[in-house]
Amino acid sequence: MPSITVQLLRGRTVEQKRAFAAAVTSAAVAELGARPGDVRIAFEHIEPDDVANGGVLASEDASRSGVLSNLGHESAAPATEAAAVAD
Structure with a gap:
C-alpha cells in the first residue's frame, strides 16, 4: 500500500487537492502496480x-x-x- 504524504501551504481548495490526489493515485497505479483503493494520500498543511x-x-x-x-x-x-x- 503506497502511503504518500504531501506537505503544502494552507490555502489550496478541496478541488485542487481532489485533482492532485486523482493524478497521484493514477501515477501510483501505473508506475507501482498499486490498486487504486490502496493508495493513501495525506495532506499536511503548513504555514508560511x-x-x-x-x-x-x-x-x-x-x-x-x-x-x-x-x-x-x-x-x-x-x-x-x-x-x-x-x-
Whole structure:
C-alpha cells in the first residue's frame, strides 16, 4: 500500500487537492502496480512561517508573494524588510 504524504501551504481548495490526489493515485497505479483503493494520500498543511527555502522563511520571501496572496496569506515582506528582520 503506497502511503504518500504531501506537505503544502494552507490555502489550496478541496478541488485542487481532489485533482492532485486523482493524478497521484493514477501515477501510483501505473508506475507501482498499486490498486487504486490502496493508495493513501495525506495532506499536511503548513504555514508560511513554518517552512524556509534557501534559508528564507516563505513568509519573508518576496519572490513568493504572488503564491502566498493567491492562497490567502499576507504578502511576503519586501526583500529589504526581510533582510532587516534577519539582522
